[in-house]
Amino acid sequence: MVNNISVEKAATSKIHNVDFDNLSFGNTFTDHMLVCDYENGAWNSPKIVPYGPIALEPSSKIFHYGQSIFEGMKAYKDEADGVWLFRPLENWKRLNKSAKRLAIPELPESHFMDGLTSLLRLEKDWIPKNPGSSLYVRPFMFASGTGFHASPADKYKFIIALAPSGAYFSGKVKVKIEETYSRAANGGVGYAKAGGNYAGQFYPTQLAVEEGYHQVIWTDDNNHEFIEEAGAMNVFVRINDTLITAPTNDRILDGITRKSILDIAQAEGIPAEVRKISVKEVVEAAKNGSLQEMFGAGTAAVVSPIAAFGYKGVDYELPEIQNSYASQLKKRITDIQYNRAEDSFGWRFKVS
Amino acid sequence: MVNNISVEKAATSKIHNVDFDNLSFGNTFTDHMLVCDYENGAWNSPKIVPYGPIALEPSSKIFHYGQSIFEGMKAYKDEADGVWLFRPLENWKRLNKSAKRLAIPELPESHFMDGLTSLLRLEKDWIPKNPGSSLYVRPFMFASGTGFHASPADKYKFIIALAPSGAYFSGKVKVKIEETYSRAANGGVGYAKAGGNYAGQFYPTQLAVEEGYHQVIWTDDNNHEFIEEAGAMNVFVRINDTLITAPTNDRILDGITRKSILDIAQAEGIPAEVRKISVKEVVEAAKNGSLQEMFGAGTAAVVSPIAAFGYKGVDYELPEIQNSYASQLKKRITDIQYNRAEDSFGWRFKVS
Incomplete structure (x- = not known):
C-alpha cells in the first residue's frame, strides 16, 4: 500500500x-x-x-x-x-x-x-x-x-x-501479410510494449494503406514464412472448427486479450491450438474453403474481425459466417468486462 | 535559404x-x-x-x-x-x-x-x-x-x-560478441538512427558490463554468425594487413566515420574489404595470430581501439602493435576535422 x-x-x-x-x-x-x-x-x-x-x-x-x-x-x-x-x-x-x-x-x-x-x-x-x-x-x-x-x-x-x-476500428478490417518489412528481431524487444516497436510499423503500414489495406500482419524476419502478430493486436485464424494462434516468444507480445480468449475457448469447448501458423497454410486454407475466420485480439479493439487479407498481390476474402467465434468470444469477454455475466475466471477487478 | x-x-x-x-x-x-x-x-x-x-x-x-x-x-x-x-x-x-x-x-x-x-x-x-x-x-x-x-x-x-x-570512451575497450540478444531485424529499422534502436541495447549491454565488458558487438539475429556493428559504432577488423568491415544493409547504420575510413584507407593504400565477417573467422584469426586489430568507428568516439573480445565465455586479447591502422586512420581523420591537414576529399565544411 x-x-x-x-x-x-x-x-x-x-x-x-x-x-x-x-x-x-x-x-x-x-x-x-x-x-x-x-x-x-x-x-x-x-x-x-x-x-x-x-x-x-x-x-x-x-x-x-x-x-x-x-x-x-x-x-x-x-x-x-x-x-x-x-x-x-x-x-x-x-x-x-x-x-x-x-x-x-x-x-x-x-x-x-x-x-x-x-x-x-x-x-x-x-x-x-x-x-x-x-x-x-x-x-x-x-x-x-x-x-x-x-x-x-x-x-x-x-x-x-x-x-x-469510442471504438478503435470501425467495421471489418482488410490486412496485408507483410513480405518485406519486419516488426521484431529474434533476441530483440518485440515482446515488450516498447515505444520503438510501434514507430517502426508506421511506414510499412502507410505503404499497406496506400494499397488499400488497413493493417499489416507481421511475419518472421528470417523468411516471412510464419504469421506473428498485427502490431496492435495478436492474430487468430480459424481453419474448419479449430482456432489457431501463434505461440508467444521474444518477438510476439503476450496479449492479455489473447490469453483470455484461449481460456474462454477452452471453457466453451472451442478447439484451439497454440502453434506456428505458416502463411502457406493460411493461403491454402483460403483457397480450399477451410479458412472460416481471421481476427485480431487486443485491449483497444477487443476482437476485430478480418474481412480479407492480401498476400503477394492477391486478395483473399473471408466468408461471412453465422455464429462466428469472433462474435461469440467478443460477447463472452465483454460480458465479463462490463459485469453483465458471471466471471468464473476471476478476471474482473472491482474499483468502486 | x-x-x-x-x-x-x-x-x-x-x-x-x-x-x-x-x-x-x-x-x-x-x-x-x-x-x-x-x-x-x-x-x-x-x-x-x-x-x-x-x-x-x-x-x-x-x-x-x-x-x-x-x-x-x-x-x-x-x-x-x-x-x-x-x-x-x-x-x-x-x-x-x-x-x-x-x-x-x-x-x-x-x-x-x-x-x-x-x-x-x-x-x-x-x-x-x-x-x-x-x-x-x-x-x-x-x-x-x-x-x-x-x-x-x-x-x-x-x-x-x-x-x-570530452572523450566518449577513455582508453581501450573490451567487447562481448553477442550470442543471445539482437539489435535489429531484417526489414526493420536498424539502419535508422531511431531512438528505439538504442534503448533495446541497454539491457544486453548491462549484462555484458556485469561480465566485465564495456560494449556489445552485435551479430545477425538469425544465427548470431556474422559481426554487424557495435551499437554506437561500426566495427572494423584487421586480419594480417587487410582491413575488413561489414557491408551496410537494413540492419547496420551507414556510419559517416565508417565510410570516411574506407575512403582514407583506399587513398593511403591500406587494403580494405567490405564483406560479411563471421565470428568464426575472427575467432580463428585470434587463435592463429593473424588478427592484428579491431576497432569501433563513429562520430562520438572517432576510432576506438578494442583491446579484447569475449565469445562463448572465452576472452581473446588483441596484440599491442606499432603503427596500428587505428592510430593512423584516427590521426588522418582528425587532422582533416580540425583543419590540421589538407582535405583532398572535400569533407571539411567552413562555418566561420
Whole structure:
C-alpha cells in the first residue's frame, strides 16, 4: 500500500465540454493524471495532479534513446455504476517485463495498483456507458534523465492518463501479410510494449494503406514464412472448427486479450491450438474453403474481425459466417468486462 | 535559404561556470538551441531560443510510440579559431532516411544547414580547443503531436542542441560478441538512427558490463554468425594487413566515420574489404595470430581501439602493435576535422 497519494485537484472540470456520444479513440483526456517519479534509485509516491503539459530537458533520454514503454487497459462501468478493470495485475506484470528489457527500473505493485484505482475513483464520472465506449487507461513510463551518452537514464516518469474513447476500428478490417518489412528481431524487444516497436510499423503500414489495406500482419524476419502478430493486436485464424494462434516468444507480445480468449475457448469447448501458423497454410486454407475466420485480439479493439487479407498481390476474402467465434468470444469477454455475466475466471477487478 | 532565423538571446551566459578542462561527454549544454516545428503539413522556420525545458502534452506520441530519430556531429575549432564541420550534408541525408523509415516528415536541407550554421556561429565560444575535446552537436526530431491511436503524429519538433564534450570512451575497450540478444531485424529499422534502436541495447549491454565488458558487438539475429556493428559504432577488423568491415544493409547504420575510413584507407593504400565477417573467422584469426586489430568507428568516439573480445565465455586479447591502422586512420581523420591537414576529399565544411 502506498501511503498518501496526494491529490492536487483541477480548478475546473472539462467534462461538460465532452460529447460522449461521438468519442474518437484516445483524443479526449480527463481532468487529472497520476504522476510518479523515479530518482535517486527509487520510485517516489505517486501524485494525482491536473492533466497538463510535462516539461523536460532537451537532453532527456526519451528524446534520444527510446527508453519508453506503455500499457493499455480499459475501465468499464456496469448498469449500477460499478467501476471495473479487467486483469489489471497482468498489465502491471507486463509493464515490468517491458521495463526490464528496456533497462528501466521496475515499478512496485502498490504504486501501480493504488495509483490506478485512486485515479479511477476520482475520475469515475468520465467512464462512458454508451455501448462500445469505455475509458481507455494508458499507463506509460519513460526516461526523463538527461545526457547525450547512449546509456540508461537515472530518472524516469511513470504516468497514467485516461481517455474516454469510442471504438478503435470501425467495421471489418482488410490486412496485408507483410513480405518485406519486419516488426521484431529474434533476441530483440518485440515482446515488450516498447515505444520503438510501434514507430517502426508506421511506414510499412502507410505503404499497406496506400494499397488499400488497413493493417499489416507481421511475419518472421528470417523468411516471412510464419504469421506473428498485427502490431496492435495478436492474430487468430480459424481453419474448419479449430482456432489457431501463434505461440508467444521474444518477438510476439503476450496479449492479455489473447490469453483470455484461449481460456474462454477452452471453457466453451472451442478447439484451439497454440502453434506456428505458416502463411502457406493460411493461403491454402483460403483457397480450399477451410479458412472460416481471421481476427485480431487486443485491449483497444477487443476482437476485430478480418474481412480479407492480401498476400503477394492477391486478395483473399473471408466468408461471412453465422455464429462466428469472433462474435461469440467478443460477447463472452465483454460480458465479463462490463459485469453483465458471471466471471468464473476471476478476471474482473472491482474499483468502486 | 531559410529567411529570418529569429534569435531570442539568453538573458545571461552559463559559459563562465564551465570547466573546459574537465568535460564529460554530453552533460554540459550551451546557452541556446535551435527549434523548428512541423505543423499543418509543413516545417516552420527554425528559431534560436535559450536552451531550456520543452513542454509536451502527456499524450504526445514521443512518449508512447517511439517516433524519434537523431544525428550526431561535432564542430571543431582550428588554431586560428576557424569553425568547421565534417560532412554535415551526410548527416542531413541520413536524418531524412531515418525520418522516412519512422514515418516522420523529411526536413528541407536549408532548415538543417542554415539552422545548424546560425546556431554554431552564435555559440562558437563554446567550442573547446583542448585536445580530444569538441563541441558535440545533437540534431534530433520527435513526434510532439498527440493521441493514443498508434499512428504517425501530425506535429513534430526538430531541435539542435550543443554539448561541449570530452572523450566518449577513455582508453581501450573490451567487447562481448553477442550470442543471445539482437539489435535489429531484417526489414526493420536498424539502419535508422531511431531512438528505439538504442534503448533495446541497454539491457544486453548491462549484462555484458556485469561480465566485465564495456560494449556489445552485435551479430545477425538469425544465427548470431556474422559481426554487424557495435551499437554506437561500426566495427572494423584487421586480419594480417587487410582491413575488413561489414557491408551496410537494413540492419547496420551507414556510419559517416565508417565510410570516411574506407575512403582514407583506399587513398593511403591500406587494403580494405567490405564483406560479411563471421565470428568464426575472427575467432580463428585470434587463435592463429593473424588478427592484428579491431576497432569501433563513429562520430562520438572517432576510432576506438578494442583491446579484447569475449565469445562463448572465452576472452581473446588483441596484440599491442606499432603503427596500428587505428592510430593512423584516427590521426588522418582528425587532422582533416580540425583543419590540421589538407582535405583532398572535400569533407571539411567552413562555418566561420
